[in-house]
Amino acid sequence: MNPLRLSLAIGDYDRIRPIADGTVRIDGVDPVMSILDPEEIFFRAFKYADFDICELSLSSYTVKTAKGESPYIAVPVFPSRAFRHTSVYIRTDRGITKPEDLRGRRIGVPEYQLTANVWVRVILEEYGVRPSDITWVRGGYEHPGREEKIALQLPPDVRLESLSPGATISSALADGTIDAVIGPRAPSCFERGAPNIGRLWSDPVAAASEWYGKHRIFPIMHVLGIRKDIAEQHRYLPGALVKAFEEAKSLALAKLTNTAATKVTLPFVEERLQHARALMGEDFWSYGLEPNRHGLDVFLQAHHAQGLSSRRLKPEELFHPASLEAFRL
Incomplete structure (x- = not known):
């Protein structure tokens, strides 16, 4: 049997490189690799289902799955995970020194429903800061006009505005139009050392380590998805993907x-x-x-409570059943 030629789009990570360079084979598959930035993958996947197999935003995938509209079914492979204490950037001249000081502020986000932002709101709720306590301002980090890739129906007490035409999140933080930014990337004004721009948590590693000690959660950002029609035609594929990606991750860790x-x-x-x-x-x-x-359970509870998923999903609903079992010797 000839191997399947399937497109596979994913970020450039050490844990997937053995698949990209052919060191690790996916059983029965000859992948056509596209190494792309996650934002491009997500846009093309959720707009057009461009790829046979691809990395997916956990939040966007959850929105679509709860509505029964996802063209993809995931397997429990997590290409991206991150502690999000690194994801809050502030004006240091506004009296913001602790999470509670974000109440009543204008905070820029590239998209409200991004996975990183869901996790930051989980963290902020521990300090009594609710989504309704903030005015959320949406826009592109470095290019104006970015919109939510997925239509949302947010709770009525959540205030979500758009930046003025031509403005970006980075420029708005630099000129003080907004008080803070929450998102998966650092805005360029922070990276170039613009005045009065800093992180909310000055030592995010210490803050994240303490948070992990309390919750025992390493936040999942992305999952691996297969187009549903392909998973239905080739029932071995979900398990084969889990097997190959596990092997690739093991090789990456061995190198470290x-x-x-x-x-x-x-x-x-x-x-x-x-x-x-x-x-x-x-x-x-x-x-x-x-x-x-x-x-995953904490994430799904928060995702629904934040008004992003139309119903409260169970973790099992995210994944193809064939990806949850494996043979044992």
């Missing part, structure tokens, strides 16, 4: 562990790896439903 020559262009990689394992255990970037059930 080999300290004879650093595989990443960054000092102190070994020390950070040791810190992560001491805090989170050996399998700190786990795939599969059961190791991640608690984190």
Whole structure:
């Protein structure tokens, strides 16, 4: 049997590189790889279902799945995870020194429903800051005119505005039109060291480590999706993807562990790896439903409570059933 030629779009991560370079094979598949920025993948996937297999925003996928409108079905492979204490950027001249100070502020977001923003709102609720306490201002980070890729019906007490034409989130934070930004990327005004711009958590690693110690959650950002029509035609495919991506991740971690020559262009990689394992255990970037059930359940509860998903999903509903079982020796 000839292998399937399927398009596979995903970000450029060490944990997928063995698949991209052919070191790890997906059983029965000859993938046509597209290594793209996640924003492009998500736009094309949810607008046009452009790809056979691709990385998906967990939040956008949850919105679509709750409505029964997703062209994709996920498998429990998580290409992107991140602690989001790095995702809140503030004007340092507005008296914002702690999360509670964000009440009553104007906060820029590239899209309200982004997964990173859902997780930040989870964190802020622990400080008594609710979505209705903030005026949310939507726009493009660096290019004006960005809109939500998915239509939303938000609760009536959530105020969501659009930036003025021609403005960007970065320029609005720099000129003080907004008080803060929440999103998965740093705005360019922060990166270039513009005056009066900083992070809400000055030591986000310490803040995230403390949060993990309390909740035992490493937030999931993205899942891996298969177009439903293809998954239906080729029932072996969900399990084959989980198997291949697990193997690719194991190879990436083995390279990080080999300290004879650093595989990443960054000092102190070994020390950070040791810190992560001491805090989170050996399998700190786990795939599969059961190791991640608690984190997914917290996310799905928050996603529905924030008015993003039309019904409260269970974690099992996110994944193809064939991707939740594997043989054992």
